[in-house]
Amino acid sequence: METANSTNYFNSHTGSRWTSGIMSWLTSTDHKRIGVMYGFTMFTFFFLAVCLGFLIKLQKFYPAASGWEIIPVEWYGSFFTLHSVIMIFLFIVPGAPAVLGNFFLPLQIGAKDVAFPRVNLLSYWLYLFGAIMAVVGILLGGADTGWTFTPPYSVTTRTISMFGTQFDSVSWMLTAAFILGWGTILTGINFIITIHRMRTKGMSYFKMPLFSWSIYAASWIQVLATPVVGITLLMIVLERMMPVGFFDPNKGGDPILFQHLFWIYSHPAVYVMILPSMGLVSEIIPTNSQKPIFGYKSIAIASCSIAGVGYLIWAHHMFATGMSDVASIIFSFLTFFVAIPTAIKVFNWIATLYKASIALTPPMLFALGFVFNFSIGGLTGMFLGSLSTDIHLHDTDFIVAHFHYTMFGGAAFGIIGGIFHYFPKMFGKMYSHKLANATFGFMFTGFNALFIPMFILGFYGMPRRYHTYPDIPLFTTLQQASTIGSWILVIGVILMFVTWIHGLRKGQISNEENPWNSSTLEWQTASPPTLYNFEEDPVVTRHPYDYDAFRAEVKAGTSKGARDE
Amino acid sequence: MNSNEQTFSPRGPIIVFSALIFLTIATVMLSGLDIGNIGALIIAMSVASVKAGLVLYFFMHLNHEPLIFKLFVALAFVTLATLFLLTFSDYAFRGIA
Amino acid sequence: MNVNYNPPSVFAQDVDFAFWFIAYVSLFFLVFITGFIIFSIIKYNRKNNPVPSNLHGNTGLEIVWTIVPTILVMLFFYFGLQGFLKMRNVPKDAMEIKVDAGMWWWKFTYPNGLEQNTAQGLTVPADTPIYLPLHSDDVVHSFYIPAFRVKMDVVPKAAGAEDNYTWFEASQIGDFDLFCAEYCGLNHAQMITKVHVLTKPDYLAWLEEQSAGFLKQKAENPGQALITSKGCFACHSSDGTKLIGPSFKGLFGKTEIVVTGGEEREITVDEAYLKTSIMEPGKDIVKGFQPLMPPLPMTADEVMAIIDHIKELSE
Amino acid sequence: MSEQAVTVEAFHHHDEEGTRLGFWLFLFTELLLFGAFFIVYGVYRSAHLNDFKIAAESLNTGIGTTNTIILLASSLTVVLSLNAMRAGRVKLAKTMLLITMALGTTFLIIKGFEWNAKFAHDLYLQTSGAIAAGKGSPLLTPGPEMLPNGQVLFYGLYFIMTGTHALHIIIGAVWMGIVYYWIAKGSINPENVGVLERCALYWHLVDVIWIFLFPLYYLVA
Missing domain, CATH: 1.10.760.10 (Cytochrome c-like domain)
Structure with missing residues (x-):
């Protein structure tokens, strides 16, 4: 930061009457403040869901015969539902786009803000309102439908409250999901228009950093898929409240039709979760390798084709539901086409390391951890796209392990790595690298120890969503290994919060604009960024990852590089 | 959209409106014909698509918009059509009645 | 629990072949990716290699790693399809046992009217194809015998709609677990029973013994x-x-x-x-x-x- | 952080075309939302063709056609209103907007009468008074007093889809009222027609959806 009296987003902001205090944050339309608010809210819910996950694993430490019961059987359904609803709707879906996308998309393309700042604030309010509604609702009533809300169970269940109250928390939670859906739709619209209309001079589409590309692809999914699930969830609410039967077999409905409509959104939604994280990894790896990303264009195009193909493959979640065999074969065939752009991305990331100059910074550790975990997640997805093996593995712990490898080992590692990467830019402070490295160590070890046994359990037939399990020695051993893994992972999560809080409070103040010596545009502004992001509108002349040109600019003094170089 | 339409003339919109009314009456008349289920559905949907196209293109001024608007509209309709097609890859081969 | 390396049912070999084929290919790629990362971290560490190259990409390589995965995944699709087609084509001479699932029980109805419940399990003869129509009146359950690689959801259907079905042919005598694999409420984890596979003569003897008592009781006390x-x-x-x-x-x-x-x-x-x-x-x-x-x-x-x-x- | 916090005027960025493009994206979400309904309709129609036809016969094609024409006319008037505003004829624009609102209201009134007639015949969502009383127990054994499944589904979808559509008409009409007030106040004027334009786009989209609803419910008998 050049001068002490310069205005950054902490001491000045737009759109609000309040000048300080919490209200000045809650009513600000500044994309940076909104991003930070999303971050705080989201990680609060994340911690709650981690605690639930910890208890769910603890419940499985001993088999049924032992009488071991950490979570009463009446609550177990609500526990895994709350865990999944928070993790999916409140953490991973808004995760990378709403926190880091909000903060860094305008910075990366040289814009002053997003296209519709007030709509952006409305999105946050919808998110906060929906999130509180979902969590309060489920605590009052204890919805036990799972996050998939499969009817007829989701229509007939009259859930058992944890506090003995009669409360229709299923309808309540479905409505909350509908509201959350509108929040993500508006965010998606905002980002698409921002990218189309607000790129700074010289920022052509193929000069955009890859995180922006991934946000663009994910935003289209949010816009075109979310409404379908929104109205479908409302149909379930109507079925619960009124005597209509869109999915009720006793009134001629077909429960499988709900699953189609649900997965029409929810399958593409997994790409909303993973694409922005892939984008973050595509930023972290070249930065810490100090060389251009390998195959920039093919990564950008792969992002878009993953989003496109993601629409065509939803029913691979339904091979065992008794939909027509023709549909199963078509969807299995199409499913494999999403594997190809994904594979291209992974190969491009590792090829970037070739002849690089690698610095193993904390974000780089998370990015490489992402590549490893996501490879496992992606490769085990092959078993589930293939018809006969999916029939065997569907609804077992194998599936649970697979999607945790993509969603936690993948998406969440990407988000956390992204936050470590951008922390100094967002807050102007640097966290302790020792703590951050320890965080990675515990998280990576714990995560793999937790979920690798679940692949084996699934292969040997352990069904998912079981409160307890039959007394089979193999099951017990693997479950206990998995539970112990969860303890290591929880230590990692706690360390992560410690690292961040320590960094915010006691972190060494670093006004360095570009501590990692990154070549992309967002590092050229002050840390923390000034009110309108850039002192004057930047002009882009080169490829975002052209490190030779970047080093020349730093030498010539036209770009800001790391101070110590 | 051009904001250089300086003079007001109701002629264009009224021509489009007349076409819409004509198509509405035509589709009601055609629905009386006995041409089988599929035929009736195809005719009704085709007429509706033409009407929707007229509204989109003229009333909603797509004709004055840049290419990107048209691409976006096409993307939305293609998405919807794909969802229909793939859903029916299940239902066309399965008895649910 | 019977976890067999050579699974005791007819199409299980196909499932396992596809599984292990994908597993070995995946393992190869995982080892390659991980090995390359570790190699790079050591060889191209900032200390060892302070000056990076400015390599942007390589079209030839990109084409290779587009085409190779395409071929491999098409093989995955093909092997999965093979097993699937066997799973879905029930042999003509299969014996029919009706399966009913409810919250939280199983019922198996034999051609002669004999009914077996969750406590008794499903008893079948070996080396005989068994056709299982799956019926539910409440919520979605899932009929799952891990050892046989058999799974199909038991979906409540509208009047007139066809029930789901599956089939298997056990090739080995023994008891095997049968689970409900789709979350169906409070006692989902209790919806467990066994498949007892008997030799054909044993099965016939068992059937006769069970049926006589059951049918008599059913006539005398329909309520029970x-x-x-x-x-x-x-x-x-x-x-x-x-x-x-x-x-x-x-x-x-x-x-x-x-x-x-x-x-x-x-x-x-x-x-x-x-x-x-x-x-x-x-x-x-x-x-x-x-x-x-x-x-x-x-x-x-x-x-x-x-x-x-x-x-x-x-x- | 610094204590002397300052609030800065909201960042103003006038990009009429970008805003309009964003609004089109919003319209797509509405389209996809109804798209889900259309998929449900399509699936059940293909499964219960005859029941759908029998049930559709109870709908009055005359009323449906009248309402279609009313809605098309309102689309015409709103586009005239926008064109008039662009040409600087504010008074004409206001008149046309009033006519549009009136036509929308007429549509709703006719729809209300139509619904009411169905209620009178006990074609309430569940379609039979006897069953409607048993609400909350969705697994009642079908009895003779109950309509066939296909007709139950038809009426359920009819009420929900036309109801959702009517809700959009209400939102559009209220929005138009606000736009009218802003025109009267002068904040919407020939140099600044963006809000009127978006309101008109929304109204047209609601019309487009009705263009598809009309044949599916009134012309399939």
Whole structure:
């Protein structure tokens, strides 16, 4: 930061009457403040869901015969539902786009803000309102439908409250999901228009950093898929409240039709979760390798084709539901086409390391951890796209392990790595690298120890969503290994919060604009960024990852590089 | 959209409106014909698509918009059509009645 | 638990072949990716290699790693399809055993009318294809025998719609686990039973022995047969034990406090009350119990038979 | 952080075309939302063709056609209103907007009468008074007093889809009222027609959806 009296987003902001205090944050339309608010809210819910996950694993430490019961059987359904609803709707879906996308998309393309700042604030309010509604609702009533809300169970269940109250928390939670859906739709619209209309001079589409590309692809999914699930969830609410039967077999409905409509959104939604994280990894790896990303264009195009193909493959979640065999074969065939752009991305990331100059910074550790975990997640997805093996593995712990490898080992590692990467830019402070490295160590070890046994359990037939399990020695051993893994992972999560809080409070103040010596545009502004992001509108002349040109600019003094170089 | 339409003339919109009314009456008349289920559905949907196209293109001024608007509209309709097609890859081969 | 390396059913080999084929290919790529990362971290560390190259990409390589995965995934698709087609094509001579699933029980009905419940399990002859139509009247369950690689959801269907089905042919004698794999509420994890595979002669002997007693009892006491086959005993005991629902023992004529629409009232258990409780289970809930019972579609005669049996148990 | 916090005027960025493009994206979400309904309709129609035809016969094609024409006319008037505003004829624009609102209201009134007639015949969502009374118990055994499944589904979808559509008409009409007030106040004027334009686009989209609803419910008998 050049001068002490310069205005950054902490001491000045737009759109609000309040000048300080919490209200000045809650009513600000500044994309940076909104991003930070999303971050705080989201990680609060994340911690709650981690605690639930910890208890769910603890419940499985001993088999049924032992009488071991950490979570009463009446609550177990609500526990895994709350865990999944928070993790999916409140953490991973808004995760990378709403926190880091909000903060860094305008910075990366040289814009002053997003296209519709007030709509952006409305999105946050919808998110906060929906999130509180979902969590309060489920605590009052204890919805036990799972996050998939499969009817007829989701229509007939009259859930058992944890506090003995009669409360229709299923309808309540479905409505909350509908509201959350509108929040993500508006965010998606905002980002698409921002990218189309607000790129700074010289920022052509193929000069955009890859995180922006991934946000663009994910935003289209949010816009075109979310409404379908929104109205479908409302149909379930109507079925619960009124005597209509869109999915009720006793009134001629077909429960499988709900699953189609649900997965029409929810399958593409997994790409909303993973694409922005892939984008973050595509930023972290070249930065810490100090060389251009390998195959920039093919990564950008792969992002878009993953989003496109993601629409065509939803029913691979339904091979065992008794939909027509023709549909199963078509969807299995199409499913494999999403594997190809994904594979291209992974190969491009590792090829970037070739002849690089690698610095193993904390974000780089998370990015490489992402590549490893996501490879496992992606490769085990092959078993589930293939018809006969999916029939065997569907609804077992194998599936649970697979999607945790993509969603936690993948998406969440990407988000956390992204936050470590951008922390100094967002807050102007640097966290302790020792703590951050320890965080990675515990998280990576714990995560793999937790979920690798679940692949084996699934292969040997352990069904998912079981409160307890039959007394089979193999099951017990693997479950206990998995539970112990969860303890290591929880230590990692706690360390992560410690690292961040320590960094915010006691972190060494670093006004360095570009501590990692990154070549992309967002590092050229002050840390923390000034009110309108850039002192004057930047002009882009080169490829975002052209490190030779970047080093020349730093030498010539036209770009800001790391101070110590 | 051009904001250089300086003079007001109701002629264009009224021509489009007349076409819409004509198509509405035509589709009601055609629905009386006995041409089988599929035929009736195809005719009704085709007429509706033409009407929707007229509204989109003229009333909603797509004709004055840049290419990107048209691409976006096409993307939305293609998405919807794909969802229909793939859903029916299940239902066309399965008895649910 | 029987975890067999050579799985004891006919199409399981196909499933396992596809599984291990994908597994080895995946393992190869995982080792390659991980190895390359570790190699790069060491070789191209900033200390060892302070000056990076400015390599942007390589079209030839990109084409290679587009085409190779394409070929591999098409093989994955093909092997998966092979097993799937076998799973879906039931041999013509298959023996039919009807499967009913409910919250939280299984019922298996043999061609001669013999019914087996969750406690008894599914008994089948070896080396005989078994065709299983899957029926549910409440929520979605899933019929899963891990050892045979058999799974299919049991979906409640509209009147006139075809039920789901699956089939298997066991090639080995023994007991195998049978799970419900789709979350179906409170006692989902208790919806477990066994498949007993017997030799053909053993099976025939077993069938004869079981059928005689069962059919006789069914004729003499239809109520008890219904209570067994509808799975009522999963939640209602006949010996006074309190399970999820009230015990049948001494129920008829008893005075109970019930909650109707949030208000408590005292009633005497009579025919009318029992009828309401069976047909509209959520209406009057005996105090101290949760409204968990699913409504089961039954004819008036069936309801009367059950009420008669509850009366007997109360005497 | 610094204590002397300052609030800065909201960042103003006038990009009429970008805003309009964003609004089109919003319209797509509405389209996809109804798209889900259309998929449900399509699936059940293909499964219960005859029941759908029998049930559709109870709908009055005359009323449906009248309402279609009313809605098309309102689309015409709103586009005239926008064109008039662009040409600087504010008074004409206001008149046309009033006519549009009136036509929308007429549509709703006719729809209300139509619904009411169905209620009178007990074609309430569940389609039979006897069954409607048993609401809350969705697994009742189908009896003779109940309509066939296909007709139950038809009426359920009819009420929900036309109801959702009517809700959009109400939102559009209220929005138009606000736009009218802003025109009267002068904040919407020939130089600044963006809000009127978006309101008109929304109204047209609601019209487009009706263009598809009309044949599916009134002309399939």
